[in-house]
Amino acid sequence: MKLRDRVAIVTGAASGIGRAIAGALARAGARVAVADLNEAGGLEAARQIEKDGGAAAAWRVDITDAAAVAAMVERVVARWGTVHILVNNAGWDRPIPFVETTPDFWDRILAINLRGPIACTHAVLPHMIRQEYGKIVSIASDAGRVGSTGEAVYSAAKGGIIAFTKTIAREVARHRINVNCVCPGPSETPLFQTEFVAQSPKLAESLKRVIPWGRLGTPEDVAPAVVFLASDEAGFVTGQTLSVSGGLTMI
Secondary structure (H helix, E strand, C coil), X not given: CCCCCCEEEEECCCCHHHHHHHHHHHHCCCEEEEEECCHHHHHHHHHHHHHCCCEEEEEECCCCCHHHHHHHHHXXXXXXXXXXXXXXXXXXXXXXXXXXXXXXXXXXXXXXXXHHHHHHHHHHHHHHXXXXXXXXXXXCCCHHHHCCCCCHHHHHHHHHHHHHHHHHHHHHHHHCEEEEEEEECXXXXXXXXXXXXXXXXXXXXXXXXXXXXXXXXXXXXXXXXXXXXXXXHHCCCCCCEEEECCCCCCC
């Protein structure tokens, strides 16, 4: 197993892409901290990993609270000794034309999608620097590379994650810490159904027509890319942004 004896934290791992990533990391041998605001969903995800023969535990955490994030990381380290892998997956959005948004909406989007991953990265880096080893993978979005109608502030946040990733990759390379991004395209997730399809029932079919692969992505499409970047097979890969979008974005 390529991740045997590794300790991984996955935020937003109670459902969707995060849950698929947590399961894939566990199958590769990692001990997985399922971190999510949804406590019941996190516990269920951890139980499923253990039922499948992996090792996992769940922690309820609000990634917009930097103190809570730091406390969660310390609890993970107390349980398993350290942290080798961080996957910044937790995110949220709602499609709204920018002129109809409010400062409160901007603050929520930025807190979850930008400030949260920054807080998580800040909390794990001292441990990774101390051991001269670490892998950080942030789930950004192609919206942060090319923009997306109705997602102006979300696109800004994800673009910020891409830039943040590149800078941190430069700063910590000397400590043998790899920092990369994965950008999913439109994907079949609970968030996509509740926040996008609910407002525009024909959206999924419209997207399928413009995605070269002819379908929406799935959480299982994204997870293997994260496992690769979290492994030593990607030991000379850092500061990179990988789109997993069925060819929707080619840049």
